[in-house]
Amino acid sequence: MLSKRIIPCLDIKDGRTVKGVNFVGLRDAGDPVELAKLYAEQGADELVLLDITATHEKRKTVVELATKVAEQLNIPFTIGGGISSVEDAHAVLNAGADKISINSAAVKNPQLINDLAEKFGSQCVVVAVDAKQIFNDPTIQHSTFNTQNSKWFVHLNGGRIKTDLELFAWVQEAEQRGAGEILFTSMDHDGTKAGFADEALAKMNSVLNIPIIASGGAGNMEHIRNTFINGKSDAALAASIFHFKEISIPDLKKYLKEEGVLVR
Amino acid sequence: MKLVIINYGAGNTQSVKYAFQRLGVNPVLSNDVNEIFSADKVIFPGVGHAQAAMNELKAQGLEKFIPQLTQPVLGICLGMQLLCQFSEEGNTECLGIINETVKKFEPTLKVPHMGWNGTTNQEKNKVFNNKNEQLYFVHSYYVPLNKFTTEVCDYITPFSASIQKDNFYACQYHPEKSGKVGEQILKNFLAL
Incomplete structure (x- = not known):
């Protein structure tokens, strides 16, 4: 049986790890390589590193990051941020990253998914999707009930730009084009520490045959249990709860085992 | 000891090199x-x-x-599959060291088989002697069980997690990405 995966996510800007609440108000949480090694030793199953540096030498900084992490880390890791071409992906994978994550670039140019899958194999192509639930009745902002009258729409640029892409149609298209994995962040849940978007995740699981990484909303260990059991997620990604030691990975693994969730 | 990684453009060459460097060995990358x-x-x-x-x-x-190499060889992931006779991936004739056909997983569960999974030992082996610990797999094709199977993994169907034939050792999982457990397998290979 395949284990459920715990994936700390490191947001990296100018070589340092940061994490914002709802992507604004960034806080500093240390050196990415040291933090990556620490998580690996504690039992993290995989890492995601998102480079949010905005410079003209973007590819160079991402490749440097991939190289430094690959030299030190003995578990798999994904690099995201600023990868928008086959050449970018090649440079990062060649440096030692196991997977690359693409988000806006895939929405703007869906053929990129096909090109990356053909060139490097689906197993290293993660399509990251940020989405918000939009209700037909605009007075409703958030509800776990009455979800029939809502649709999830893909958003770009950290949730600032709404697209016309419907979430479930988009992830199915991504799979058909060759994505090996979906990293789904609910913008409604991200930063709230109130739990993952398990209803949407379970629905996504029912329409896909590739693994799904749940992201956005982890506040405690029960939330992670719930996304595995109720959301049917294959992996759970979180940042601040790990960076600020609100949850330790060994404690989390112990708790999940007691709850009957298969983990390493 | 001289360790050479066959450098023919495989995706994980750097990761494998770094894994050995962490163990204090400096491999040579070469296609010569x-x-x-x-x-x-x-x-x-x-x-x-x-x-x-x-x-x-x-x-x-x-x-x-x-196929003519006589020193210990460690094939990893696709490196293991290429030791076989034939692969259903692109209907490809492979190296033919092991007379098996590499098959595509029937997608009754999610494919690729991606993540950490356990293996069971088929027999005592100097390299693949892991005790119920989990290892990191990423693959959509598999080597069926055969007389050279040394460890079995069960996902969709029981398949060869590792094999050995004479001086050819090979594993489907990625020891270079399997934490301390994977490091031990690389150390076992170095100690042969």
């Missing part, structure tokens, strides 16, 4: 027949498409040469 032939031990990595990989090996004159 003489260099590989003179090695004490050889690593045959692989990530990607079977047909593309075989085309690279042929273009670099390595496909006839690899």
Whole structure:
């Protein structure tokens, strides 16, 4: 049986790890390589590193990051941020990253998914999707009930730009084009520490045959249990709860085992 | 000890190199027949498409040469699959060291098989002697169980997690990405 995966996510800007609440108000949480090694030793199953540096030498900084992490880390890791071409992906994978994550670039140019899958194999192509639930009745902002009258729409640029892409149609298209994995962040849940978007995740699981990484909303260990059991997620990604030691990975693994969730 | 990683354009070459460097060994990356032939031990990595990989090996004159190696060889992931006779991936003729056909997973569960899974030992082996610990897998094709199987993993169907035939050792999982457990397997290979 395949284990459920715990994936700390490191947001990296100018070589340092940061994490914002709802992507604004960034806080500093240390050196990415040291933090990556620490998580690996504690039992993290995989890492995601998102480079949010905005410079003209973007590819160079991402490749440097991939190289430094690959030299030190003995578990798999994904690099995201600023990868928008086959050449970018090649440079990062060649440096030692196991997977690359693409988000806006895939929405703007869906053929990129096909090109990356053909060139490097689906197993290293993660399509990251940020989405918000939009209700037909605009007075409703958030509800776990009455979800029939809502649709999830893909958003770009950290949730600032709404697209016309419907979430479930988009992830199915991504799979058909060759994505090996979906990293789904609910913008409604991200930063709230109130739990993952398990209803949407379970629905996504029912329409896909590739693994799904749940992201956005982890506040405690029960939330992670719930996304595995109720959301049917294959992996759970979180940042601040790990960076600020609100949850330790060994404690989390112990708790999940007691709850009957298969983990390493 | 001279350790050579066959450098034919496989995706995980750097990761494998770094894994050995963390163990204090500095491998040579080479596609030169003489260099590989003179090695004490050889690593045959692989990530990607079977047909593309075989085309690279042929273009670099390595496909006839690899089966003739007599020193210990460790194939990893696609490197293991290429040791077989044939792969359903692109209907590719492979190196033919092990007379098996590499098959595609029936997608009754999610494919690729991606993540950490346990293995059971088929027999005592100097390299693959892991005790119920989990290892990191990423693959959509598998080597069926056969008389050279040393560890079994069960996902969709029981398949070969590792194999050994004479001096050829190979594993489907990625020891270079399997934490301390994977490091032990690499150490076992170095100690042969």
